[in-house]
Amino acid sequence: MNNPAMRRLGLALGALLILSACSEQGEPVSVTTPSESVSSTAPPSSEEPSTPSNGKPSQNDLRTGQLTRSLKAGDVKLTVEYSLRNRVERWAPGVDQPLTVSMTTDSQSRQKIYLSRVTADLEVSDVTGHLDSPDALVDKADLSPGFLVTFPSSYTEVFLLPSLPDEATRLTIDFRYELLFLQPRSNPRDFAKQTATDTLVISRR
Numbered sequence: 286m287n288n289p290a291m292r293r294l295g296l297a298l299g300a301l302l303i304l305s306a307c308s309e310q311g312e313p314v315s316v317t318t319p320s321e322s323v324s325s326t327a328p329p330s331s332e333e334p335s336t337p338s339n340g341k342p343s344q345n346d347l348r349t350g351q352l353t354r355s356l357k358a359g360d361v362k363l364t365v366e367y368s369l370r371n372r373v374e375r376w377a378p379g380v381d382q383p384l385t386v387s388m389t390t391d392s393q394s395r396q397k398i399y400l401s402r403v404t405a406d407l408e409v410s411d412v413t414g415h416l417d418s419p420d421a422l423v424d425k426a427d428l429s430p431g432f433l434v435t436f437p438s439s440y441t442e443v444f445l446l447p448s449l450p451d452e453a454t455r456l457t458i459d460f461r462y463e464l465l466f467l468q469p470r471s472n473p474r475d476f477a478k479q480t481a482t483d484t485l486v487i488s489r490r
Contacts, residue, residue, distance in 0.1 A: 345488040348372075358464050358479040361398060362391045365462075367485060381445040388462065389439040397467040399431030399476075400440050408457040409449060419447045430465045430476055449489070458485040 356363040
């Protein structure tokens with residue numbers, strides 16, 4: 286390109302193209318990331334309940350040998366502890382098994398609460414249904430009005446659970462706790478009665 290005018294025009298066009306390219310590359314880039322909902326799922330427990338032949342997971346409230354329950358009787362909280370000396374799988378035929386039951390109550394008014402009677406109804410079953418069940422176990426207070434169970438006082442008794450037949454797979458125990466509440470400023474002494482219930486299921490499978 287020998288023409289000076291044409292040479293200057295070419296240089297001007299080249300400079301304009303370089304300036305335009307630098308301007309486009311130098312602009313900041315804005316990146317918008319859509320929000321994501323992250324769900325964290327804990328790994329499944331390695332301990333799964335055993336499944337008997339009927340396909341339903343078996344319940345065993347005393348699989349560790351001890352259990353603490355919180356119950357309610359009106360506005361009063363009951364704390365009941367159950368302790369089984371031997372696992373059901375280790376029960377020897379013809380040998381009764383001791384179940385220790387301990388209980389105390391917590392009342393906001395600090396009124397005196399007495400336990401007059403504990404009843405444990407027993408139900409034995411196998412994979413097909415109910416079996417002949419033994420008589421209920423009963424502990425009735427031998428003093429009036431009953432055992433004082435207002436904290437820090439407590440009740441403890443050992444119930445002898447009968448041995449289970451070889452075909453038995455489950456023992457259900459329905460507890461009924463009969464409580465007497467001393468009414469404040471009553472003369473003569475008046476009591477109100479409340480009942481708390483609880484159910485234990487002990488499975489051999």
